[in-house]
Amino acid sequence: VERGLGSVKVFGWNTGDLKLLAKSVAALQKRAARRRFKIPLFVATDQEGGWIRHVKGETALTPGNMAIGASGAPADAWFTAFYISREIKVLGINMNFAPTLDLFTNRKSTIISTRSFGSDPVDAATLGSAFAAGSRAAGVIPTAKHFPGHGDTAYDSHVFLPRIDIDFKTFDSRELVPFKRLIREKIPAIMSGHLSFPQIDKTGAPASLSKYFLTDLLRGELGYTGLIITDDMMMNGAVVFAGSLSAAFQSAIEAGNDILIS
Numbered sequence: 001v002e003r004g005l006g007s008v009k010v011f012g013w014n015t016g017d018l019k020l021l022a023k024s025v026a027a028l029q030k031r032a033a034r035r036r037f038k039i040p041l042f043v044a045t046d047q048e049g050g051w052i053r054h055v056k057g058e059t060a061l062t063p064g065n066m067a068i069g070a071s072g073a074p075a076d077a078w079f080t081a082f083y084i085s086r087e088i089k090v091l092g093i094n095m096n097f098a099p100t101l102d103l104f105t106n107r108k109s110t111i112i113s114t115r116s117f118g119s120d121p122v123d124a125a126t127l128g129s130a131f132a133a134g135s136r137a138a139g140v141i142p143t144a145k146h147f148p149g150h151g152d153t154a155y156d157s158h159v160f161l162p163r164i165d166i167d168f169k170t171f172d173s174r175e176l177v178p179f180k181r182l183i184r185e186k187i188p189a190i191m192s193g194h195l196s197f198p199q200i201d202k203t204g205a206p207a208s209l210s211k212y213f214l215t216d217l218l219r220g221e222l223g224y225t226g227l228i229i230t231d232d233m234m235m236n237g238a239v240v241f242a243g244s245l246s247a248a249f250q251s252a253i254e255a256g257n258d259i260l261i262s
Helices: 018-032 065-071 072-088 121-137 170-175 176-184 210-221 236-242 245-255
Strands: 005-010 040-047 047-049 141-148 189-192 227-232 259-261
Touching: 005 018, 018 040, 047 065, 065 072, 065 121, 072 121, 072 176, 121 141, 121 176, 121 227, 141 176, 141 227, 170 176, 176 189, 176 245, 189 210, 210 245, 227 236, 245 259
Parallel strands: 005 040, 141 189, 189 227, 227 259
Antiparallel strands: none
16 A cells, blocks of 8 residues: 555456446546556456456446357457447446457367357457457457467466477467467557466476566567566466465566566
8 A cells, every 4th residue: 555556457256336346446546646656557357258257247248259259250359349348448447358369279178268269370360359459449458368378278277387288380370370460460468378388488487487488489579569467476377386476476577577466
């Protein structure tokens, strides 16, 4: 409290009362405006559509990314994001942790599954691009996730650190395709995932804690200049590898993340 808040993440535990949520966000912004630098807060949530809907109450229920992928129509992605974003913006939320660019590669996945636009990287890139555009048109900052791709594993990074054992050629022609597209289109934020690619980063570190993935690859080779935000740092995919929460936070900062979620 003494240092002030830099940003706020709205989780779905108690968002049924939308009026209370809006009042709470407004109160936090007023407090930020009274501080020395008067910098407004990022207020973010996960409102992907489908079953990932952290702002509940009377917000819209939408079919989700896999249904959009089945239609293959970019307009469906654009309007889904546009109306989702209009709803959360009214409440004072100015950033959405979406679109999900993970591919539906591993059919045993329970954590990504219908959150994905599908298994084709070009189609996922096209629909993810449309979703991001719809979000921006409504005045909400989109966030592409989970870099560099959570699709080729059945494991949930909330519980374990998934190991995705593929070589760089496969990775470059598959996982990176949607991210490259949105980077070219100046996506303002990307979320780093707690995912290990041991053939690519020999340390086995999750991408969220990896200087190679975030600084050398994402910033250096791919030319990304926007914000890098971690996935939730309380997840075991980050903490178990680092050995402690404090070590995970330090590694995340050193790797190149700009904002850490906790």
